[in-house]
Amino acid sequence: MILPSWPDPAQPAPGCGSGTEGLMTDNRYDPETIEAWAQSRWQKERVFEVDEHDPRPPYYVLSMFPYPSGRLHMGHVRNYTIGDVMARYRRMKGFAVLQPMGFDAFGLPAENAAIQNQTSPARWTESNVATMKGQLNRLGFGYDWRREIVTCRPAYYRWEQWLFTELYRRGLAYREKAWVNWDPVDQTVLANEQVIDGRGWRSGAPVVRREVAQWFIRITAYAEELLEGLERLTGWPEEVRRMQRNWIGRSSGLEIDFERMDGKGAIRVFTTRADTIFGVTYLALAPEHPVVLEAARTDSALDGFVKNMRQREMREAAIETADRQGVPLALRVRHPLTGEALPVWAASFVLEGYGTGAIMAVPAHDARDHEFARRYGLPIRPVIHLPGEGGADPQAQALTAEGVVFDSPGLDGLDSAEARDRVREWLGARGAAQPAVRYRLRDWGVSRQRYWGCPIPMVHCPDCGTVPVPAEDLPVRLPEDVAFSGVSSPLLQDERFVATTCPNCHRPARRETDTFDTFMESSWYYARYAAYDCPDAILDERVHHWLPVDQYVGGIEHAVLHLLYARFFHKLLRDLGWVRGDEPFTRLLSQGMVLKDGAKMSKSKGNVVDPEAIIARHGADTARFFMMFAAPPDQSLEWSEQGVEGAERYLKRLWRLVDDSASSRTEGTVDPAALSAEGRQLWIRLHETIRGVSHDYGVRGTFNTAMAKLMELTNSASRFEPSAPMDRVLLDQVVRTLLVLLHPVSPHITEALWSRLGGTGLLALHPWPEADPCALEREQWEIVVQVNGKRRGILSVGRDETESEIRSRILTDAKLARHIPSEAVERWVMVPGRLVNVVLRKEESLPP
C-alpha cells in the first residue's frame, strides 16, 4: 500500500498542493502539527485576502469584533467559528469572501488595568491585541488581516472625529446641559441604553441623576426611519427587531395647551387619549418642569419636593412605582373645552424627558392618575365605558381600555378612536392642540468623562464659543504618556493637551476633555474594513463593492445598543454621501451564550473554561466541531468536556476511515449502474447528504444537524464493504466528499487528509459539490402503515406501484391484516411516499 506521506510543516507544499513531499510517515492524528501546516498553506496562498478586482461575486461575512480584554473566551470562539464556517462555505460556493477582523480597543478596563499593573492603557491594550490575534489564528479563522482595525489607533479615530465635526456643522451633534445618568463608580455619564435596571451596564453601581453639559447626537431625527426600516430587515431575527421596536417606542397623540389662569401663557401636555379629555381633573408636571422650578422659588414645600426628587437614585425611582407623590402648585389652568379651573400638581411619576414633561390627568382611565387622585383626594370622573358591560366601580379602579364615550358633550356615543379625531379637529381649529408623535428613544449622549477614549474634537474659546477642530488639524491625538493616578481623567490635568488656540481667532483656548462613548467606534467599523487603508477620507468607492454586510454574527446582548447605533450611523453616512443603501447588515445571526453547569461562564462562578487549554488538549478542529455540533447557533450551548471528547473521537474516526479505505478505494468516475445493491444505497445516501448539508449550511444555518448528517455518512462509509469494482470508486468519492463537506467546520484535518489523498489544489478553494438529481429520485420507499392512526407496520413500496396494489398488499400482509377486518374499512388515507392510514368504522374496531 502506498500512501502519500505527511507534508512537513517546516517545508510547506507548493501551490499545486499534491502534498506528497515531506518527512512524516506517522499515521497518528496529531492536531498540533497538521493545524500549523494547514494554516501556513492558507497564509502562503493568500486564501483569505480579497479585493474588489476579484472576478468572483463579493460576499461580506462579519463577526462582531472583540474588546481586547486579554484572552479569548468561549463566547468569542463560538461567535467566530460560526462566522468562519459561513465564510468558508461561501468561498467554496465560489464567492470572493471578505472576512475582516479587528479590535474594539477603547474602554474603561484598560484604565483599571493600567492603574493595577503600573502600565499605560495603550501598552496594555496593544499587548492584548497581539495575544488575542495569535489565539484567533491558532483557531484557524480565515481573516484578511491586512484590513485589521484597532480603534484606539489615530488612523482610525481621526475619521470618527472628522465625522463628528461634520455632524456638528449640520446640526446633528450638539452640546447641552442635561439631566444625565451618572455612574458614581466609573465616574462617567451613561447613555440610557447603558443603564440596566437602574445600574451601570459595566460597573453595576446604582446610577444617579446629575445635570452636566453633554455632547449629543441627534438619533431622534432618525427615529421614524430606524423604526420603519425594521420592517424590511427580514434577514434579522424577529426577537431583535422587536427589541428595537420597543426601544424606539413610538406613540402618536395630541399636544394640548391648557391656558394658565394667571394669564402667563399655557402649559402644554402630551396625550394619546384625547378621547378622555372630559375626564381630566388635574394637570401633573414633572418635578424638573420649568413651571414647577419657577413656582418653587417662592414655595418652600414645593422646593423641598423638587430637591428631594432630584436626589433620588434611578433605581429607587423604578422600585417606587407604587409610591406616587406630589405637591400642588398655587396655580390653576383652564380646561380647553369646559373652561373649568383645574389644579396643577408637581408629581413624581411624570418624566421630564418624555413628551412635554406634563400630562393631563384622567384618574378614571389611567392607573397612575387614579392612584395619585385617591391619595390626594382629587376627583375621579369617568367618561368611558365598555359596551354591554356593567363594569367595575370607576372610583375603585381605573378603566384603561378603550370603549364608548359618555358624559362628554359632543362626543357621547362615539368610540375612543372617533372621539380622538373629533377632539383633534375641535382643538386644532382653535390652535389649542396639534397632532404629535413621540418616541421613547432619546438623543444619544456621547460624552464620557474618561481618559481612554477618542478625544472629542472640539475647542472651547472664550470669544468664539465652541469651535470644531478643522479637518486638516485632525486627528486630535490622545496623549499616551500620561500620569495615571485615580479615577478622574488625566486629560483634565494635562496642560499640553488642554491648552490650545482657537481655530477661529487663534487666541488661547481650551480643548474639550471628554472622550466619546466607545459605541461610537463600533458604529462604523464595518464600513471602514472595505476602505481600510484610505489615507485621505473616511471611506472611498470600495465600500460600494462590499457593503452592505451580507452576514453579520454576534451576541444578542447588542440587540439595542450596538446594532441600533450602527444602523443610525449607516444612515448618517448615507446622507453624507459615503455609502449607499439604507441598512448596514442584511442578515443577522444572534448566537446564544456558552454555558457551563447551566450558568453563563464567569470568573465569579469559577466555571470558566479557557479556550487555549482546550485547543492545546484537543486541537482547534475538535473545538470548532464541538461548538457547531452541540446546539443550534442561536440557542445557548452547554459546555461538556465529554462532548468535546466525542467530537475528537469523531475526527479520529474520520482519520482512520481515510487510512483504512486506502486499499479499497479507486479513483475514477462513479457509474451508478455498475454499483452493487449496497453500493447503490450508499450512493443515494451520499447525494442526500450533499443536499442536506448544503441546505443546513446555506439556508437553515443549523450546523448541528449538518454535523449529524456527516457523522451518519461517515458511519455508513466505515461499514461499507465494496463488492463490485465500481464500489471502490464510490468509496473514494464518498471519502473525498466527506472532507469537502466538513471543511468549513474543521478545516485543518480535512485540508491535511485532502492533501494526503492527492487532491488537487487547496480544499479551502475547492468547489462545493452538487447533489446528483438521479440519486435523489428514489425508486423504493419505506412507508408506514397505520390503522386508525396507530402505527402497525412498515411496507416497502416501489415507485410504480399503484394505490390499489398497495391496498391489496396491506390486506394480504399477515402481520398487518390481523388489525384490519376487511369489511370494516371506512376509508384509506394515502400519502404518497410517506404513509397509509386505514380508517375503520368505529364500532368494528378490533379490541387489542
Add this chain to the structure above:
RNA sequence: GCCCAGGUGGCGAAAUCGGUAGACGCAAGGGACUUAAAAUCCUUUGGCCAUUCGGCCGUGCCGGUUCGAGUCCGGCCCUGGGCACCA
C-alpha cells in the same frame, strides 16, 4: 404588570410543509481484543406489561380541530429574555 421565546429520554439535542417521536452524540450496562489498563470495535438503552409474537402509555398540564398533533387552536403552569411610572 406588558411583550416575546422556550418546556421532547439520565444529558446535549433531532423530527425542515400536520404524516414512523427520540436521528446524531454524550453517559450508562453487557461483550470482544489485552497479562492488565488505555485506546478501539460489537451490542443494549423512553416507561410499563409479556417466556415469545407482541401490546399499552409517552413530547409541561387541561381541553379542542383532524383519518392522523411535538407541530395547529383555546385555557393554564413553569423556565429564560426584553421592556417597565413613556401619559
